[in-house]
Amino acid sequence: MSQQMQYQPAPAPHGAPAPQAARNGLGVAALVLGIIGALSGIPMFLFWIAGPLGVLSLIFGIVGMGRVKKGQATNKGVAVTGTILGALAIILAIVGVIVSMLVVKGAVDEATKEIEKQTGSSSATKDLGVGSAAKYNNGLKVTVSKPAAYTVDPNTVVSGHTDGNKAYKVTISVKNDGDKAYSDPLMLTKAEADGKNAEEVDDNTHGILHHKWEKQLDPGETSSVEMVFDAPPSTKELTIKVTPDIGLTDATWKLKL
Secondary structure, three states: OOOOOOOOOOOOOOOOOOOOOOOOHHHHHHHHHHHHHHHHHOOOOOHHHHHHHHHHHHHHHHHHHHHHHOOOOOOHHHHHHHHHHHHHHHHHHHHHHHHHHHHHHHHHHHHHHHHHHHHOEOOOOOOEOOOOEEEEOOOEEEEEOOOEEEOOOOOOOOEOOOOOOEEEEEEEEEEEOOOOOEEOOOOEEEEEEOOEEOOEOEOOOOOHHHOOOOOEEOOOOEEEEEEEEEEOOOOOEEEEEEEOOOOOOOEEEEEEO
């Protein structure tokens, strides 16, 4: 009976290190993340994906190249490509952030302009005098006439007049200088006599029940209302504050008596 001799591999010399498998994982990860990051950066609005993936790809690629240099990995080309793609993804993410910010800023500016067009004023609205108009971007223009002395008939007064005080009549007008109709403006008025509240006189011809503002102001149309305000005899200045509508800034006239 024949016998076959079996040979065993010679053992490694005593003290020699065992061969290690190549550590190529980080290089591969850098390549995969770099590809995904770079592709995500192309649409720009996906910068929030491209940026983090690019950073990770760049880090993994640098570490992977370090392993290749130390002889621990064999995929130098993969690691280098991953590093380049990671840097590219970061650049695309930065561009995406800038472009997105510009787009958002443009949209905000456009919205702000539209809001100002509807609510803002196009002229000074504080400390106006007789003949001065408060002009609004939506086309409304408000004026207040010079105060005129008004004789109060005590037999017709409902409220607002104190015996011994003087009364002054002003005409408040609002005109639509725009090219579109303005529907149902909510006019709010307030008066002060030398810095103190001045009551509006309510009689048979004046007062809140007689505020006949037009429900709709067509282009070029004007609506006016006469108002009478009560003031002490020593009053030197009558301040009229008008808010043409909700959302519009108030305008103030300081009128010498």
